Amino acid sequence: MARRRRLEAPSTADLTRIEEEFRSETSGRSAALRGVAPIAQVAAEAAARLQPEDTGARAERARIEADAARLHVAQEQGLLMVELPLDQIDEAAMIRDRMVMSEEAILELRQSIAAHGLRLPIEVFELEKPGRAGQCYGLLSGYRRLLAVRGLRELTQAEKYSNIRALIRPRASSGGAFVSMIEENEVREELSHFERGRIAVIAARQGAFANTEEAVERLFASGxxxxxxxIRSFALIFEELGDMLQCPEGLTERRGLQLAMALRRGAERPLRDALSRHAPDNADAEWSVIEPVIRSLDESPRDARRGGRPRTTAPLRYGWIDDKTLRTSSGITIRRATDSKGHILRLEGEALNSELMDSLMLHIQSLLER
Known part of the structure; x- marks a missing residue:
């Protein structure tokens, strides 16, 4: 039978020693809890951390969380304005729609920014891969503002012109990017017909749209x-003669439509031949090369009547006779006039018949309906 071990109560000296060891191990505890049992101390600290917030603290925490959520949404939607270094923006990431920049307008904008600061931020988007010089952002809109700030930086070397305010828009499809760029320029400074047609062709060639027709419909949907x-007529001019024309932005609407009509009738080759033999330095000189080719196409040969002497009357002119009269190569004359009720178009010529008039009415309807 095993012998039981007799337990002895610790002496006073032993209790004193144990208490001193315990106190030395818990010397880092707060003075208020010194000497309290460990489990009680842990419970007290946990309770202190879990003290309920008062109404004001809860409201402040809710406000901070709501502000953080709104900031995140604004950043995701491209509504957050930031300061970006100029050298981080690639203005050539997209083909620009405007061909001609007025130096006078840029100088005026530069002076305005120097006096009052940049009132409107530019718009950029994050590039999928770094740009030509390691840039992180591509320019979406604000080309002139960017040029103006860069010009101020070069002129003054001031540190405040090293950055520019910008909105970082979400990365969209290339079609959407072209639409955004054109919408800005249409509102701020109207594009020429040739610039509109040119950017529609370029956007289609870059795969943003299926073809030029879709590009025109999407880019200028509000027109x-x-x-x-x-715009489709001027797009045709860019497609067939864009590499030959020296002053295409100087084409007026009337001249452009005449040129497009001639191209549809197969005038590309004679026009290219004529333009290759001349180097005009302004729009009027270039038109003086183009117009004779168009007139030569309009003048179709006529058979002499049998018998009698040939008529000696001068051949009819085709195209615009004056600012209100247009004669087609088929001999139809269109005159424009106005009266108290509105505008009048008068059509004259043997080629007119009921079928042609029905077709013409439908075409006018398609032009006038939105």
Missing amino acids: SKAKRSK
């Missing part, structure tokens, strides 16, 4: 059908 029809 009337008549406006989009004109």
Whole structure:
């Protein structure tokens, strides 16, 4: 049978020693809890951390969380304005729609920014891969503002012109990017017909749209059908003669439509031949090369009547006779006039018939409907 071990109570000296060891191990505890049992101390600290917030603290925490959520949404939607270094922006990431920049307008903008600061931020988007010089952002809109700030930086070397205020827009499809760029320029400074047609062709070639027709419909959706029809005419000019024309931005609407009509009738080759033999230095000189080719196409040969002497009357002119009269190569004359009720178009010529008039009425309807 095993012997039981007799337990002895610790002496006073032993209790004193144990208490001193315990106190030395818990010397880092707060003075208020010194000497309290460990479990009680842990419970007290946990309770202190879990003290309920008062109403004001809860409201402040809710406000901070709501502000953080709004900031995140604004950043995701491209509504957050930031300061970006100029050398981080690639203005050539997209083909620009405007061909001609007025130096006078840029100088005026530069002076305005120097006097009052940049009132409106530019818009950029993050590039999928770094740009030509390691840039992180591509320019979406604000080309002139960017040029003006860069000019101020070069002129003054001031540190405040090293950065520019910008909105970082979400990365969108290339089609959406072209639409955004054109919408800004249409509102701020109207593009020429040739610039509109050119950017539609370029956007289609870069794969942003299926073809030029879709590009015109999407890029200029807010315009009337008549406006989009004109843009398609100038797009044709860019497609067939864009590499030959020296002053295309100087084409007036009337001249452009005449040129597009001639191109549709197969005038590309004779026009290219004529332009290759001359180097005009302004729009009027260039038109003086183009117009004779168009007139030569309009003048179709006529058979002499049998018998009698040939008529000696001068051949009819085709094209615009004056600012209100247009004669087609088929001999139809169109005159424009106005009266108290509105505008009048008068059509004259043997080629007119009911079928042609029905077709013409439908075409006018398609131009006038939105």
